[in-house]
Amino acid sequence: MEREKMFQIIAGELGIQERQVRASVELMEEGNTIPFIARYRKERTGELDEEKLRAIDERFQYLTQLNKRKEEIIRLIDEQGKLTDELRQKINQAAKLQELEDLYLPYRPKRKTRASVAKEQGLEPLARYMLEVTDEESVESAALDYVNPEAGVETADMALQGAMDIVAEELSEDAEIRKWVREYTWKTGMLVSKAKDPEQRSVYEMYYDYSEPVHKMPSHRVLAVNRGEREEFLKVKITVDEEPILRRLEEWFPRQPHAYLKQAAQDSYKRLIAPSIEREVHATMTENAEEQAIRIFAENLRHLLLQPPVPGKTVLGIDPAYRTGCKLAVVDDTGKLLHVGVIYPTPPQNKIEESKEILLNLLDRYPIDIIAIGNGTASRETEAFVADVIKEAGRPVYYVIVNEAGASVYSASKLAKEEFPDLDAARRSAVSIARRLQDPLAELVKIDPKSVGVGQYQHDVSQKRLSESLANVVESAVNYVGVDVNTASPALLQYVSGINATVAKNIVKRREEAGRFKNREELKEVPRLGAKTYEQCIGFLRINDGTNPLDKTPIHPESYPIVEKLFAKLGLSPDRIGSEECNRELRRVDVEEAASALNCGVPTLRDIIEAVLRPGRDPRDELPAPLLRSDVLKIEDLHVGMHLQGTVRNVVDFGAFVDIGLKNDGLVHISRMSEKFVKNPMDIVTVGDIVDVWVVRVDVERERVGLSMIPVEQGKES
Known part of the structure; x- marks a missing residue:
């Protein structure tokens, strides 16, 4: 091709x-x-x-x-x-x-088959004859001539069987037949699952006697059934109505088939075609389900990475725990670590008064604006404790529950040990929780994307394909936002277009040795950052407060001459970027006319004007800020119809999980997301959205809450 x-x-x-x-x-x-x-x-x-x-x-x-x-x-x-x-x-x-x-x-070269054995026995001419005649008697008579004990054909019946084996294999290898059967199985087949042991309790009980059309089965159910089969709780097969298939197979014969050919067709389907087509169809179901799961994970990850930062705030990060205590880390508005510690307000120690005194002292000692609490073990007990303490702080202090998925992975990593060699893993985790509130993207890139907790059956899909997809998402998010080259970590820099891990470390090393980069040109001095790498990365690297005001925009240096010509045409000076006068003149520009005059493309000029109008803009600032809280919610406080606000933590095929301030996130089922039919929950919500929800079901014993995004009347469970 x-x-x-x-x-x-x-x-x-x-x-x-x-x-x-x-x-x-x-x-x-x-x-x-x-x-x-x-x-x-x-x-x-x-x-x-x-x-x-x-x-x-x-x-x-x-x-x-x-x-x-x-x-x-x-x-x-x-x-x-x-x-x-x-x-x-x-x-x-x-x-x-x-x-x-x-x-x-x-x-294709084959291992020994019944048909290949029959051919070795000299039965291929009989198979050809079997296809040419229309009556069984002629075939039976001809078979007598192929009896050959020395070749292993001791009777006419054995000769007939060998000939049918040859016909069955040829029929099973016909490309058009296989295509037809595959498509028919996909359109009409049913996936059927049964329990291996109906008495054995498991999470797969809904699939103990279950069937669903192959082409309609949603990805989460396909992956759940696959896992149940892999863990040996389920037996799974694909069933179809065989009659239309057998009729189609009989049409393959050049003449009206006699009994032996019909028998060969049936054997061809049951022994050769059906098992392989069933495997192929099941594999296609799995592949489609994996692709959907990966798409969901990737979309959720993108929205998680692009959560708005909370800049300019001093944050106290708390990694909750029971026996080992809650680890504390105070970071200033630049993410610099100021203090680490531990308190024991949770069981079994329950040192509540001592913990309260430590926390109040920290609030006096540092200008802490927000307390970020990880949502793992002991999170809600820690939240209740914090909510009580901040009432005595003497100034407004808020707390927020932060998704801590992956924090423990980061804290035990080589990167974390290099950043904080003197801290243990738990305290590093507290630092990560604080920083991921300040700038989720900068902190989350330090973690394996598979560990951030926004997937669905991520362990059941192709790990290679998942890793590739998630790496693309991280790369896309980092370059969409842009990176401050004077503050970025190597972990963040290595996701910038064209930059690898070695160059990222060299950038940081050059910054530490020679001080802040003053302009983009200085990056050409970084070892291993050659001309092609410079071309690929430089537009995504920002230098705030540098010698060239364009260096803090996403405008590529190759376009600086266009900016200069544009400013000269408008009678503006580059140092006026961001001023009201500059913005007023830029908004008046006829882009198509100016692009023609400046000999550049319309898309490039449009991007230049947008960048100059909002220099230093962070696209994440346009998203809703995290939901801050000052008091705790208990499941016993809930009642059907209660109206709450929450943060979407995860979106899956069947709905969305929303943090409303309880130990476990509540589920908004896809059927309760809108008055209209919803095909994909991602058409309605994304990770990080702040949503209004109504309580529709409360299960105190199992600590589960059903939510609706459609208003529900007080007291009316639906």
């Missing part, structure tokens, strides 16, 4: 122009990263976003592999002397690897 044909296919699939696909592939092959292309090469790609660019990359890689496999299969069949023009054409026209492998199946 030629490249141009690939571009045509991808353009058709994605609903874009061939020239956009061609330009995108060429840019990637030139060594440009996707964030760089999406931001700074809009004219060449026709303003394709990252999602489309990644889709182009993925499909182009797939089609390239498909092409290589076609060439290999053509070579292998040709070496057998069995390649015909018709077969070559079918191979070249195959659009999927599955279709390709179906075509290759009859020519």
Whole structure:
């Protein structure tokens, strides 16, 4: 398949122009990263976003592999002397690897099969004859001629069976038949699960006698059933109505089939076709479910990473615990560690008065604005204690529950040990909790994305595919926000377009040795940061209070001459960036006319004007701030119809989990998200959203709360 044909296919699939696909592939092959292309090469790609660019990359890689496999299969069949023009054409026209492998199946080297044994016994001519005649008597008569005890064919019945084995295998290897059966099974099949031991209690009991159409089964149920089967609680199979399949198989024969051919068709389906098609369909269900789970995880992760920062605040981070006590860490408004400690307000110690005195002393000693409490073990007991203490603080102090998922992973990591070599893991965790409130993105990039707790069945999906997808999300989020090169950690810098771990460490080392970077040009002095890396990364690196006011914007240095010409045209000085006069003049610019005059693209000029209008802007500032609290909520306080505000912590296929201030998050089922039908919960909410909810169900014993985003009357459980 030629490249141009690939571009045509991808353009058709994605609903874009061939020239956009061609330009995108060429840019990637030139060594440009996707964030760089999406931001700074809009004219060449026709303003394709990252999602489309990644889709182009993925499909182009797939089609390239498909092409290589076609060439290999053509070579292998040709070496057998069995390649015909018709077969070559079918191979070249195959659009999927599955279709390709179906075509290759009859020519694939096999281990010993019943059909291969029959061929060795000389029964292939009998199989050919069996296909040519329409009556059983002729076949039975012919079979007598193939009795050959020396070859292992001792009776006519054995000859007939061998011939049927050959026919059954040929039928099972027909690409059109396999395609038809696969599609039929997908459309009409039922996935059926049964308990291996109906008396055994487990979390899979709803699947102990369960069935659902294959093509309708949602991803979370597919993955749940798969896990139940893997843990040996369930037996799973796919069932179909076999009659239409057998009729279709009988149509494969050149003439009206007699009893022996019908028997061969039935054997072909039950022994050869059905088991492999069932495996393929189940694999497709699993693959689709995994892709959906990965998409959900990726989308949740993106929203988690892009939670608005809480800048300019001194934060007390608390990592709650029972026996070992609650670890404390005070960080100033820049994230610098000021104090670490421990208190024991929870069981079994219950040193409440002593803990209260320590906490009040910290509130007097440091200008703590917010207390960030991790949402793990002992979180709600710690929250109740904090809510009581801050009432005596003598000034407004608020607390917020922070999702601490991954904090323990970070605290035990090599990176954490390098940052805080003198602290134990628990105290490092408290620092992480405080900092992830101040700047979630800067702190969360230090953690393996799989450990941040916003997924669904993340351990049941392809770990390689999940890691790749989540790494792309982190890279996208970091470059979307931009990075202050004078404060960023190596962990954050290494996600910047074009920068690897070595260059990230070299940037920090250069900063520590020579002081703050004063302009973007100085980054060219960093070891291993060559011209291509500089081109890819520099637009995403910010220098606030530097010598060039453009260095704090996302404008790429390659576009600085355009800015200078634009300012000269408007009679402005670059040092007026951000002033009311400058903004007024910029808003009057006719972008298309100015782009023509400045000999630049309209998208580039549009981005330049937007960047200059809001220099130093953080796109996360436009999102709702975290929900701060000053008092605690108990499950016993709840009643049906109660109206609350909460923070969305996780979004899954079947709904969203919302933190309303209880030990466990409440669930808003997908059916209670809107008066209208909701296909995907992510169409309604995302991680971090502040939402109004109403209580619809309270289970005090199991500590579960059902919530609704549709108003509910007081006292009326629905």
